[in-house]
Amino acid sequence: MTGKLPFRASFAVVVRAGGLVAAIIIVAIVFDLFNAAFLSIDVGISILRSMCSVAILGLGLTLVIISGEIDLSVGAMYGFASNILAVTWILGGLPIYLALPLTLVIGAVVGMCNGILSTWARIPSFIVTLGSYNLLYGLSLLVTNATTFNPVYPPDGSNVAAGQLKFFVGLTRQLGAHQLSAEIFWMIGAALVVGFVLHYSLFGFRLYAIGGNAAAARLARLPVDKYKILAFSAAGVLAALAGILDFSFVQTTQPDIGLSQTFPVFAAVVIGGASLSGGKGTIIGTLGGAFLLAELQTGLAVLSPGPYAQQIFLGVVTVGAVGLDIALSRFRSRRAA
Amino acid sequence: MTPGVSAAPLSKGGGIALRGLAKSYGNTRALQGLDLDLAPGEILGIAGPNGAGKSTLIRILAGEEDADAGQISNDDGHCTREFLAKHVAVVHQEPQLFPNLTVAENLLVGRERTRFFRPRIRQPDRELMSTMGILVHSNDAVSKVRLATRQRVEIGRALARNAKIFLFDEPNSALSADESRDLFRELHKVSEAGNIVILVTHRLDDLVRHTRRVALIRDGRIDGQLTGTGLTEEAIARLLVRGLEPDEKSNDAARRARKEPGEPPLLQVSAWCHTAKAFSNVEFALASREVVAVLGVEGSGAREVLRSIAGFENSRGDIRLRGREGVAHVRSATAYVAPSRSESLFHNLTVGDNILARLARPEIANIYGRLKKAEMQSRADVEIRRFWVKAESASQSITTLSGGNQQKVAIAQAILKRPQLILLEEPTRGVDIGSKREIYQLLRDFADDGAGVLMFCTEILEVFEAADRVLVFVQGRLAASIKTADHERIEELAATVARAAGEAV
Structure with missing residues (x-):
């Protein structure tokens, strides 16, 4: 009877991943029944484009959640990155080639501070990142003086070199006949890197152990604090990257941009199978979660029943997906017993 | 029969008789036909090796669990689980109190006698705290007072709800000598008041000094009792290991x-x-x-x-x-x-990953930190065999193994670190x-x-x-x-x- 265990384990993976895949397909079919044009390449590409920022933010959040911590500040960091880039480049005249790496470094430093406060200073990461969420929003308001920026129309007295503008906008330019945005390739590239780190590197192997049982990891002398700080730092860099890419795509930034991304990112990660108690989660799951959310958003935008529908669906899908996960794991443990 | 080892004396008047108690957890038989008599005014010592069934006996006596078979009776007949839960109090080595509440509030929880308003301390409770020597702490949070005081609070809680049977489970293991002396003074007072007192401890000197009768538990039943002059530390120590057959x-x-x-x-x-x-x-x-x-x-x-x-x-x-x-x-x-x-295993990982969890470069990763997945798999299979871990495969969840096999994994994990x-x-x-x-x-x-x-x-x-x-x-x-x-x-x-x-x- 125990001979079936590997089978059961793989069965569970299929059910879990399959549940998400099934949800994505069912939602697509339902939308197609209401609107015949839904199942098309153009809509697919549009969904992929609109999932980018949630997916890239989700990659970082997945690392932090697997390590057993939480990061509420990724959305705010996304906004701060976009604003600090606008201010240093458009207002400050710093060349884009310096402003971009600077923004990524700021993301890393913010993440590192979150990590250090959550480990060495022993402040719960929920509290630390609730604080940095507000702090980053405040800094966004401060540096932008509460105004919006667009590099195509710089404020009086500033000007943006044409070459630099072309380079910046080109980061997410549309490619080919189907208007495939380059942002999608950035997302795929980031997912490949983070996926490799999580699933094929010593860092990822240990991160699961640390998130599953931090006390045991300490007694086994694994570098618990260092790895958690690295996970937070990666989340900061990825949030900055998402902010930069969306700024390049939309070409405008506001002081409060990104704040509303906070909870959809969490939804994507937990729909993807990550556990808020740590030690569990995958990159492919997070991407699937982000895709499902973008699919719902796009489909509801096409049907346009009103802005209420998107929020209601987000709520139902989040609780439903996690509820399904708990029901499935109970089902599995009953079968195993 | 060894001198000093006698049959259990039967008690009359307020005593409790345990007959044929049995309890199993899965395949583990924790109790298998335990007979014991408890008499009021007597302090009974209980000793036994780990896993002999002491904690199971405590849980059943305290009404936390039902026995699979056998019965517990007093003069009026069968004692139900509710009866036991009401009349039996367990004093743990780590008292089970509400650390966020004050000493006085801890005495009140569960017997507030109010439906709406916040309960207040009454005179009897205050007198009780005074005789227990904890009145000075009545407004201190339990988490802030010393362990000895917390144990007094736990005893006080039991006295306040009129418990009749007191089980002391390794009560002084973390106390200083002075604190121990005070605790035993309290224990004797409880006994002299006509309550049944049971002392479960590994400390042989305490058993000899504070009890008149020691019952030894082994393999889920009473395996001899010591009384009178036969009750010495050496006699208990010999009894504890009697009949054990060490591996050749x-x-x-x-x-x-x-x-x-x-x-x-x-x-x-x-x-x-x-x-x-x-x-x-x-x-x-x-x-x-x-x-x-x-x-x-x-x-x-x-x-x-x-x-x-x-x-x-x-x-x-x-x-x-x-x-x-x-x-x-x-x-x-x-x-x-x-x-x-x-504290030693990672419940979210497989058996194989648990075994390899402490390794790093070069065993399971190359110099760039990339995992050597193929080597990890074959290494895990080898180590599972070498450490006699009974597992179907390295990729099954660690939680599916028995306790003994999990412990082998924990030890393998440490040994592999060389x-x-x-x-x-x-x-x-x-x-x-x-x-x-x-x-x-x-x-x-x-x-x-x-x-x-x-x-x-x-x-x-x-x-x-x-x-x-x-x-x-x-x-x-x-x-x-x-x-x-x-x-x-x-x-x-x-x-x-x-x-x-x-x-x-």
């Missing part, structure tokens, strides 16, 4: 006598003092290829000595591993295995007898490769079967270092240890 191989004198003379010690500890004073001035050495046990009841400092060498307890003094001094060096060259699997010295806390806690022997053999093989093993034990049998030498700790001091090979039989070792511990007090 483990008593092989040749195996134990193969320490090479003149070799410098692997571990050397001197003037070793615990910052929080659990032990002081400890001095001993451990040779290569030696398996040494540190033995002592809770509060003796034995556990803390082991943890301090692992670097988890602040201590001062001189510590050397292969001649090199310093806590940091010892820390980096040793591996530690925690007493509970919840430490010079492995430090284990209660290496076979909650492990079945077959796995125990396998674990002892694994540790022996590891030592034979030139390393050392130091383990904290609570059982003489474990010491006799697994160790070359035992360091006996009493009240924070190293009382004796005893070679197990000098003892043909486990009873002799038990008697030597009991004598050494008795002389040290």
Whole structure:
């Protein structure tokens, strides 16, 4: 009877991943029944484009959640990155080639501070990142003086070199006949890197152990604090990257941009199978979660029943997906017993 | 029958009789036909090795669980679980109170006698606190008062709800000598008031000093009682190990006598003092290829000595591993295995990943940090066989293994790190007898490769079967270092240890 265990384990993976895949397909079919044009390449590409920022933010959040911590500040960091880039480049005249790496470094430093406060200073990461969420929003308001920026129309007295503008906008330019945005390739590239780190590197192997049982990891002398700080730092860099890419795509930034991304990112990660108690989660799951959310958003935008529908669906899908996960794991443990 | 061992005296008037109690958890038979009589005004001592069924008996008596078979009755007939829950109070070594509430509020919880308003302390409660000597603390949060005070609060809670049967479960294991004395004064008062008092403890001297009758539990039943002049520490110690059949191989004198003379010690500890004073001035050495046990009841400092060498307890003094001094060096060259699997295993990982969890470059990753997945898989399969882990495959969840096999995984995880010295806390806690022997053999093989093993034990049998030498700790001091090979039989070792511990007090 125990001979079936590997089978059961793989069965569970299929059910879990399959549940998400099934949800994505069912939602697509339902939308197609209401609107015949839904199942098309153009809509697919549009969904992929609109999932980018949630997916890239989700990659970082997945690392932090697997390590057993939480990061509420990724959305705010996304906004701060976009604003600090606008201010240093458009207002400050710093060349884009310096402003971009600077923004990524700021993301890393913010993440590192979150990590250090959550480990060495022993402040719960929920509290630390609730604080940095507000702090980053405040800094966004401060540096932008509460105004919006667009590099195509710089404020009086500033000007943006044409070459630099072309380079910046080109980061997410549309490619080919189907208007495939380059942002999608950035997302795929980031997912490949983070996926490799999580699933094929010593860092990822240990991160699961640390998130599953931090006390045991300490007694086994694994570098618990260092790895958690690295996970937070990666989340900061990825949030900055998402902010930069969306700024390049939309070409405008506001002081409060990104704040509303906070909870959809969490939804994507937990729909993807990550556990808020740590030690569990995958990159492919997070991407699937982000895709499902973008699919719902796009489909509801096409049907346009009103802005209420998107929020209601987000709520139902989040609780439903996690509820399904708990029901499935109970089902599995009953079968195993 | 050994002198002093007598049949249980039958009690009349307010007593409780336990007949044929049985309880199983899965395949483990915790109690199998236990008979015991409890009399009011008497303090009954209960002793027994770990896993003998003491905690199960406590849980059933306290009404926390039902027995599978047998019955508990008083003069009026059968005692229901509700009756027991109402009249039996357990005083734990770590009191189970509400740490966020004050001492006075703790006395009130569960008997508030109000439907709407916040309950208030009344005069009887105040008098009770005054006689218990905790009135001065009545407005302090329980988390802020000392352990001895918390135990008084737990006793007070039981008295306030008119409990009639008091179970003291290792109550003084973490108390100082003075605090212990006060606690036992309280225990005698409770007994003299006509209550039934049961003292469960590993401390033989307390059993002899404070009880008139000691019942020994083994394999889920009463295996002899000691009363009157037959009640001595040595008699209990002998009774505790009576009938145990150590493994033939483990008593092989040749195996134990193969320490090479003149070799410098692997571990050397001197003037070793615990910052929080659990032990002081400890001095001993451990040779290569030696398996040494540190033995002592809770509060003796034995556990803390082991943890301090692992670097988890602040201590001062001189510590050397292969001649090199310093806590940091010892820390980096040793591996530690925690007493509970919840502190040594990663429940979210597979069996194979748990075994490999402490490894790094170059064993499981290349210089760029990329995991060598194929090597990891074959290595996990090899180690599962080498460490006798009974698992279907390396990719099954660790939670599907039995306790004994999980413990083998925990030990394998530490040994694979190739430490010079492995430090284990209660290496076979909650492990079945077959796995125990396998674990002892694994540790022996590891030592034979030139390393050392130091383990904290609570059982003489474990010491006799697994160790070359035992360091006996009493009240924070190293009382004796005893070679197990000098003892043909486990009873002799038990008697030597009991004598050494008795002389040290």
